[in-house]
Amino acid sequence: MSAAVPAVFEAVKVDYAAIAPMLVVVGGALIGVLVEAVAPRSTRYGAQLVLTLATIAAALVALFVWAVPHKAVTLGQSLAIDGPALFLQATLLVFGLLGVLAMSERFGGKSADAFTPMGASSPGSPQEAAATRAGFATSEVFPLALFSLFGMLIFVAANDLITMFVALEVLSLPLYILTGLARRRRLLSQEASLKYFLLGAFSSAFFLFGAALLYGFSGSSDLKLIARAITTNSSQMNGLLLPGAILVLIGLLFKVGAVPFHSWTPDAYQGAPTPITGFMAAATKAAAFGAILRIAYVGLEVSRWDWRVGVGLIAAATMIVGAVLSVTQTDVKRLLAYSSVAHAGFILVGLLSFDGNGIAGVMFYLVAYGLATLAAFAIVAMIRQGGSEATHLSQWAGLGRKHPVVAGIFGLLLLAFAGIPLTSGFTSKFAVFAPAIHSGGTMGVLLVVIGVLASAVTAYVYFRIIVLMYFTQAPEDDVVALTPSVATTIVVTVGVLATLLLGIVPGLLLQLAQDASTFLL
């Protein structure tokens, strides 16, 4: 046993510059809670929006000014602020900025925001109606989003299983609440929230049990010391390594929605308020893959031959099930949910290549997919029938004739999800598949073959929607695309520009990802 209990307490050394972005975000979230407590109801919404955007912008500045020059393993080895952590933290902060903009959308007063005015009231009750008439808003959404973002920032930097677990909970708990706050179809939303919570708690238990077994194996929860215990083969309890590794990985694969741990994904994505779905799909996925990267490449890399085939099978199942089940979906949010499952499989292929280009490819994929997803869900939130979101595919028929610009942008994003050249989808798939072929061995090649076939299946799904939007006669209904305010316009513009730029000139970001692909030990 390497880690002995210290006889006297020692104050841990903290590199405040390295963790400044996280401190800014949690500080902003705490101020947000105080604003909720003291500000008059009419001013809260505006105050929270300004505060939240300013906090995330300040965290981005802090990241580039202080954290980037101060790469360090700090806080008693529990946080590693290294290349991958900084790259993903910057990505998450940008996702947070765009996600908060999408959450603030009120369509210039023509429609209310996406969140219930009174979460504690029964759906359809007089209390709810009274709260709606009074124009209440659940402005707690913004501090909750900041707390969740704070958890994600720790999650991608956590170098210790206990810190990682705390980060997992800090990022998940606000998301469970946010999922249950939809203004319309509240029962569906609450059901989604409960399912997400129960399965999330279930996966936390897996993660904790695995962490306990790895501690039993190595005598430490520090990833570096676990890696050292595997390398030196010094443990008396070798039997604990493989079960521990598998359980920890299952806990994390739950969060990215890999098959067979994906069953919460379509329900949570469908029930959650659409801006939250976009934020969840982009940011949670990036954070969870950040944690898997660190576990796989820092903690368990030496023992990878033991668990690599298992995760490879999961990747193959994820791609196949995600692609095939997306064919059968009739709801646009569920369809995008199954598509996100398939994308998780593609990312896993890159992750299993175990080379620096694989890390860079995974991070590039997360950026490209996240920005496109945020824009896609922002558009889904705009398509309305009688005030509520028209998510059934039949309602999207003929949309391209009524609203050519909106449908055209959505079509472009779908082409990116399908991986068509000149969009970010193609370059990002190339970025994860190339390292898998180059250094993934036979399994890598097999996975890429499955990945390409699964891409072809998903392409069929996306083209079907494009055909539906453009080449189908619109039924006589009142489905319209609301005119977005500047907030959604920014989200969609950034998403579309990123999709095109990363598709045509991917070199800049890919180079940045490659430079950032070394883990600090």
Add this chain to the structure above:
Amino acid sequence: MSNPYVPLFILLALGFGFAALSVGTSLVVGPKRYNRAKAEAYECGIQPSPRAEGGGRVPIKYFLTAMLFIIFDIESIFLFPFAVAFDQLGLFALVEMVLFIITVFVAYAYVWKRGGLEWD
């Protein structure tokens, strides 16, 4: 030890065995006197959901009180070891503890101002 997995399997068998034994024993030797309260879901006389089909509501007050208790309970649990080793820990730990208490008090201020401490 021949195989490192043997203790794990023994533990697993013990776990299943304990569950089977507990349930089985009460099935075999437990008294079986049926009445109305016994037939209810939790056997404690309280309906789990009053008129659930008509949208009945369960009062959340006890739950709220329990949640608040947990928050301050955990705060005091963290304060105890700090208080015991206060002289060894120095200024750093004092600042950390103050920061921790501030975060708890932010939650307290929110609950207080938004009426979470009022019973009705």
